[in-house]
Amino acid sequence: MTTYAFLLDLGRCIGCQACVAACKTGNELSPGVQYIHISEQTRGVFPALQSSIKNHRCYHCADAACVAVCPTGALYKEDGLTRLDASQCSGCAYCVDACPFNVPQLVNGRSNKCDGCAEVVKAGGQPWCVKTCPSNALMYGERETIMAEAHRRAEALRVRYPHAQVYGETQLGGLGVVMVLPDQPEQLDLPANPQIPAVLNTWQNVVQPASVGLLGFSLAFTGLAAIIARRNHKQEVAHLHVQNSAEETAAVQPDHANET
Numbered sequence: 682m683t684t685y686a687f688l689l690d691l692g693r694c695i696g697c698q699a700c701v702a703a704c705k706t707g708n709e710l711s712p713g714v715q716y717i718h719i720s721e722q723t724r725g726v727f728p729a730l731q732s733s734i735k736n737h738r739c740y741h742c743a744d745a746a747c748v749a750v751c752p753t754g755a756l757y758k759e760d761g762l763t764r765l766d767a768s769q770c771s772g773c774a775y776c777v778d779a780c781p782f783n784v785p786q787l788v789n790g791r792s793n794k795c796d797g798c799a800e801v802v803k804a805g806g807q808p809w810c811v812k813t814c815p816s817n818a819l820m821y822g823e824r825e826t827i828m829a830e831a832h833r834r835a836e837a838l839r840v841r842y843p844h845a846q847v848y849g850e851t852q853l854g855g856l857g858v859v860m861v862l863p864d865q866p867e868q869l870d871l872p873a874n875p876q877i878p879a880v881l882n883t884w885q886n887v888v889q890p891a892s893v894g895l896l897g898f899s900l901a902f903t904g905l906a907a908i909i910a911r912r913n914h915k916q917e918v919a920h921l922h923v924q925n926s927a928e929e930t931a932a933v934q935p936d937h938a939n940e941t
């Protein structure tokens with residue numbers, strides 16, 4: 682199965698926010714809602730200070746905690762990306778608590794986040810943010826191609842930034858947004874090894890098996906109840922049959938008595 686991914690090259694991103702505006706307009710997001718958050722960051726020690734851009738968005742984790750906890754199937758994986766069908770969202774906010782990158786937000790009682798421009802892409806187009814980026818910091822395509830391009834760019838970037846590297850190849854099973862970083866992840870406020878929250882492990886190891894157990898018990902109980910009901914029904918029918926035969930016999934006997 683072909684999987685797709687985004688390339689986000691922080692060595693090229695200039696923080697212009699064109700992607701933010703294109704995403705808001707293209708997806709007709711409500712005022713105050715946005716799927717991409719850009720901010721500037723200074724790192725290093727004076728006088729060797731360096732500035733970089735933070736580009737926070739859904740990273741489309743392969744092992745997506747949001748998908749694992751969603752009880753209604755509103756969040757799901759497709760083509761390697763994490764989609765959201767908001768019409769199925771119950772507003773429980775489990776995804777908000779579970780995401781290791783603090784991405785989903787509740788808007789009007791429903792989860793809200795980037796869905797990878799599913800409709801646009803299925804219609805043969807490019808995601809709004811990718812189409813608009815003026816510095817070629819964003820790309821979209823088959824994950825294999827994106828990964829090769831990310832490594833090529835990281836290598837080129839190491840001429841200026843010795844710690845430049847690819848982020849997202851292995852983290853959380855592989856991210857659907859593969860990043861080229863000019864520095865170590867921690868220097869750019871990214872966890873080197875993001876973890877699924879412990880509460881989710883409890884959910885997967887305790888709550889879900891318990892739910893399955895309860896479902897099994899419920900099914901077994903329903904089956905048993907059906908067997909008992911059927912047995913009772915059979916006994917009742919047999920009892921009525923005996924009763925009817927006795928009544929018929931009683932109705933016939935007086936005539937015989939009169940004859941003798």
Ligand code: SF4
Binds near residue numbers: 746782
């Ligand atoms: S970044 Fe958060 S919202 Fe996006 S796929 Fe990963 S867990 Fe889900």
Ligand code: SF4
Binds near residue numbers: 707708798808
């Ligand atoms: S892929 Fe689409 S929804 Fe996601 S950030 Fe880009 S424009 Fe917004």
Ligand code: SF4
Binds near residue numbers: 819
């Ligand atoms: S449009 Fe491109 S260069 Fe501008 S902020 Fe977005 S990713 Fe960065």
